[in-house]
Amino acid sequence: MPATIPALTLPAPAKLNRMLHIVGRRQDGYHELQTLFQLIDLCDYLTFMPRNDSAITLSNDLSGVAHNDNLIVRAAQLLQQASGTHQGVSVTIEKNLPMGGGLGGGSSNAATTLVGLNHLWKLGLSNATLAKLGLTLGADVPVFVHGHSAWAEGVGEKLTSVTLDTPWFVVIHPGVSVSTPAIFQDPELTRDSLPITMARALQGGAPEWRNDCEAIVKRRYPPIAEALNWLTQHAPSRLTGTGACLFAAFDSQLAAQAVAQMAGQHWYSWVARGLNTSPLQDALGR
Numbered sequence: 001m002p003a004t005i006p007a008l009t010l011p012a013p014a015k016l017n018r019m020l021h022i023v024g025r026r027q028d029g030y031h032e033l034q035t036l037f038q039l040i041d042l043c044d045y046l047t048f049m050p051r052n053d054s055a056i057t058l059s060n061d062l063s064g065v066a067h068n069d070n071l072i073v074r075a076a077q078l079l080q081q082a083s084g085t086h087q088g089v090s091v092t093i094e095k096n097l098p099m100g101g102g103l104g105g106g107s108s109n110a111a112t113t114l115v116g117l118n119h120l121w122k123l124g125l126s127n128a129t130l131a132k133l134g135l136t137l138g139a140d141v142p143v144f145v146h147g148h149s150a151w152a153e154g155v156g157e158k159l160t161s162v163t164l165d166t167p168w169f170v171v172i173h174p175g176v177s178v179s180t181p182a183i184f185q186d187p188e189l190t191r192d193s194l195p196i197t198m199a200r201a202l203q204g205g206a207p208e209w210r211n212d213c214e215a216i217v218k219r220r221y222p223p224i225a226e227a228l229n230w231l232t233q234h235a236p237s238r239l240t241g242t243g244a245c246l247f248a249a250f251d252s253q254l255a256a257q258a259v260a261q262m263a264g265q266h267w268y269s270w271v272a273r274g275l276n277t278s279p280l281q282d283a284l285g286r
């Protein structure tokens with residue numbers, strides 16, 4: 001009798017864009033970015049159970065996401081096609097990250113699926129190959145495969161590992177959902193920021209960092225402007241990605257918890273630690 005392969009539970013961490021500049025627009029409409037991605041210890045958890053057939057099943061669907069649109073299913077199917085494997089998997093999702101909040105949860109789920117199934121199905125694909133596959137699912141997937149804080153250019157796929165400070169963050173979800181395509185289509189979006197070097201971005205540090213999407217997002221979504229104004233009273237605050245979440249950094253867990261507790265009276269809020277390496281890579285012993 002063949003030995004049973006045990007289920008594999010892996011984290012899918014969130015990210016923050018510590019800064020995000022839009023430096024151009026490509027022919028295909030996608031925008032050229034310069035951004036500092038930092039992973040944080042707020043995670044979804046995916047459990048992968050091997051199957052005897054080639055089906056891909058989810059034990060729980062996500063509200064508003066059809067089975068075949070789920071990035072976990074799409075990532076697993078993509079890996080089957082790319083590798084030619086006939087192996088299948090049953091996936092259980094513990095969803096903690098808000099969807100469409102700029103924390104990259106969907107992209108991170110896709111990356112954890114690619115990395116996890118490459119391991120479970122013993123496919124031996126390199127991280128570079130997995131990142132390239134992942135990019136076809138979303139611009140943020142490669143950084144989660146890469147598994148390290150990174151300076152990113154292009155649409156977010158040209159990655160250079162960096163080591164950032166690891167403060168405690170207060171993350172707030174202002175309760176509205178932002179359409180990423182709508183923000184990128186807004187005629188008033190700043191898309192001509194002067195490109196800077198990575199060294200310059202790191203040298204200036206947090207006081208010089210900004211998010212070029214912020215002005216448009218605040219104008220279109222007053223509850224986000226309100227939450228940003230509130231958090232800014234406690235520490236310099238910024239939007240992550242195209243929102244809706246915003247964040248501020250604190251030196252101590254205690255200080256972050258105190259602010260998160262106050263924020264919790266109005267909005268969903270979390271305290272999360274900034275990381276430089278992904279808990280996904282840590283879990284697989286890389």
Ligand SMILES: C[C@@](CO)(OP(=O)(O)O)[C@H](O)COP(=O)(O)OP(=O)(O)OC[C@H]1O[C@@H](n2ccc(N)nc2=O)[C@H](O)[C@@H]1O
Nearest residue numbers: 029030031102104138139140155156180181184241242243
């Ligand atoms: C801008 C970022 C920064 O992290 O925002 P968040 O989504 O995390 O908030 C991401 O790169 C987003 O990545 P992701 O959410 O995976 O975007 P995708 O699904 O690839 O693209 C959604 C839509 O946004 C627009 N888009 C996205 C990325 C980009 N560099 N330029 C764009 O113009 C395109 O219209 C695209 O159709």
Ligand SMILES: Nc1ncnc2c1ncn2[C@@H]1O[C@H](COP(=O)(O)OP(=O)(O)O)[C@@H](O)[C@H]1O
Nearest residue numbers: 070071072099100101102103104105106107109
């Ligand atoms: N497994 C998944 N987890 C989260 N969102 C998913 C997933 N699969 C598909 N989606 C879709 O992707 C969208 C973007 O999700 P997410 O990555 O969490 O947000 P953002 O790109 O704003 O950080 C969601 O609104 C949802 O419709």
